[in-house]
Amino acid sequence: MKMKFFSKNKYLFLTIIYAIIIFIVSAIPGHSLSRYKILSFDKFLHFSVYFGFGILLFKANIEQLNVSERNILILTIIIGLFYGISDEVHQLFVINRTASVYDVIADFLGIVFGTVFIFKLSKKS
Numbered sequence: 001m002k003m004k005f006f007s008k009n010k011y012l013f014l015t016i017i018y019a020i021i022i023f024i025v026s027a028i029p030g031h032s033l034s035r036y037k038i039l040s041f042d043k044f045l046h047f048s049v050y051f052g053f054g055i056l057l058f059k060a061n062i063e064q065l066n067v068s069e070r071n072i073l074i075l076t077i078i079i080g081l082f083y084g085i086s087d088e089v090h091q092l093f094v095i096n097r098t099a100s101v102y103d104v105i106a107d108f109l110g111i112v113f114g115t116v117f118i119f120k121l122s123k124k125s
Contacts, residue, residue, distance in 0.1 A: 011059040018056050019083065022049060026087050029095040046106035047113075054080055054114025062122075073119045080111030 058076045065072060084107030088099040 009063065011056060011063045015053075015056040015060040018053055022053065022083075022087060023090065026091050026097070027094055030097060043102060043106040046103050047110040050080060050084060050107040050110030051114035051117070052110075053083070054111040055118045057111075058115050058118045069119060069122065073115055076115045077108075077111055080115070081108050084108060084111065 054076060057080055058072060061072045061076050061079075062069070065075075067075075081104075084104050087107070088104055091097040092099050
């Protein structure tokens with residue numbers, strides 16, 4: 001019974017674990033050397049992490065919700081955006097960390113591209 005529950009909710013669990021990892025990494029005190037640069041390796045990391053988050057979140061929403069894939073795509077982007085914003089707000093309370101609008105933009109673009117990527121991929125199969 002436990003394996004059946006996990007297999008039915010595997011993307012939900014993976015998405016939660018991924019979100020927790022993002023939170024933990026964001027809680028590490030440090031300096032952001034590129035906080036004012038629009039294009040930097042830091043922004044690429046934000047984009048990449050949220051690209052993966054968008055894929056997992058889309059798959060979790062497909063797994064859990066009984067609505068159209070188009071609506072799931074929109075919902076995934078909205079949830080991802082709010083998680084990215086909350087991550088930046090969280091960093092306001094971490095020593096030597098700051099919030100950045102540019103980080104939110106990179107997170108948002110990662111969510112959008114990841115979600116659209118998996119949406120298009122699911123349409124092909």
